[in-house]
Amino acid sequence: MKKVLLSLLPVLWLGIVKPAVAQVYTASDPLAHTYSIVARDPQTGDFAVAVQSHWFSVGTSVSWAEAGVGAVATQSFTNKSFGPRGLALLKSGKSAQEALDxxxxxxEGRDVRQVAIVDNQGRVATHTGAKCIDMAGHRQGSxxxxxxxxxxxxxxxxxMQKAYEQNAKLPFAERVVSALQAAQAAGGDIRGRQSAALLVVRAKATDAPWTDRLIDLRVDDAAEPLRELSRLLSLHRAYEHMNAGDLAVEKNDVPGAIRExxxxxxxxxxxxxxxxxxxxxxANKQQVPAALKLLAPIFKQDPNWRTLxxxxxxxxxxxVTDAELKQILALK
Structure with a gap:
């Protein structure tokens, strides 16, 4: 009997066991007490949602967005269904406020929910339940x-609002992350930090939906998740240049590839x-001596590049010519 009572304690604490009352939240709901931002880029129309929390893999619970539709952040005692359902409501033609309503x-758990929505016209709607744990609140801007x-x-x-508004000259994703950084600098989550996520989708859906997610980065568990998220965003930017370089190679645009x-x-x-x-x-641009200078330390550090x-x-x-290839492969 004692074991039964102990096992019921967390359930009772969450308010699940109430006579003749429908379930408000379940023990499996993620407790994503956190801070986040949803935004529409006024320049491109792209959508973003970004978040940091002291909760494992927060991006799998809080962040939702769809190209051409909008973005949703659902947190506190998180109702994950608000993500896909909110997007479906927006897609049906409802405004951000109508979808939130x-x-x-x-x-029935509305008092412990915190939800924010931005739609494809840039309209925003936000709810902070009366029973969200202090300090709790939200601010809206354009x-x-x-x-x-x-x-x-x-x-x-x-x-967060001040940082986002003052960093309008930054690229959209970096601007969104700046709001998270400002939140952390202001004290952040009272429990500390564990995970972060950044999701950016296109303003309009395309015929190639696999390209509609422009950025999808998650830090599931880290001592300093925002620092790691920023590093990953910088790496993402680098690989955008790499992809552009590869595309230039496909088009035989060697100078363009080199620039990228x-x-x-x-x-x-x-x-x-x-x-x-x-x-x-x-090397393909007949600049073999310059290529040799770059390749020598690469081959020395990892000989598999020579094999490739x-x-x-x-x-x-x-x-390159056979003679130039031999010269490259002979590098020490």
């Missing part, structure tokens, strides 16, 4: 909303692959 109307609960200080939402690979290297100079393809592009180089002429990715 419908979600809350059918939810085409964005910031929201937080269980914060150390009540200054977090205002700090150089831009990638500046962002992530310790990455051997970025240096390698830059070198190969130089041997295989490139067969598929047309390295177009």
């Amino acid at each position: 419908e979600l809350l109307r059918t939810d 085409q964005f909303s910031v929201q937080a609960n269980m914060m150390l200080n009540n200054t977090v939402p205002a700090a 690979y150089e831009a990638a290297e500046k962002l992530f100079p310790q990455n051997l692959e970025m240096k390698y393809w830059h070198a190969i592009s130089l 180089t041997q295989r490139l002429p067969k598929v047309g990715l390295l177009t």
Whole structure:
């Protein structure tokens, strides 16, 4: 009997066992007490939702967005269904406020929910339940909303709003992350920090939906998740240049490829692959001496790159002469 009572304690604490009352939240709901931002880029129309929390893998619970539709953040005692259901309501033609009203109307746990929605016209709607744990609150601005609960200080939402508004010259994703950084600087989650996520989708859906998620980064468990999220975003930018360089190679635009690979290297100079393809592009542009300077330390650090180089002429990715190939492979 004692074991039964003990096992019921967390359930009773969550308010589940109530005679003749429908379930409000379940023990499996993630307790994503946190801070987040939803936004629509006024320049491109792209949507973003970003979050940090002292909860494992917060991005799998809080962050929801769909190209051409909008973005949703659902947190506090999280009702994960608000993400897909909110997007479906927006897709049906409802405004952000109408979608939020419908979600809350059918939810008996509305007092412990915190939800923010931005729609494809940039309209925002936010709800902070009366029983969200202090410090809790939200602030709205032009085409964005910031929201937080269980914060150390009540200054977090205002700090997030100020950072987002003052960093309008940054690229959209970096601007969104700046709001999270401001929240942490203002005290952040009273429990500390564990995970973070950033999701950015296109303003309009395309015929290639696999390209509609522009950025999808998650830090599921880290001592400093925002620092790691920022590092991953920088790495993402570097690989955007790498992808552009690869596309230039496909189009036989070697000068364009070199420019893109150089831009990638500046962002992530310790990455051997970025240096390698830059070198190969130089070799294909009849700049073998310059390519040799880049390849020598690469081969020394990891001889597998030398082996890969041997295989490139067969598929047309390295177009040097036989003598130049021997010179490259002979590097010490």
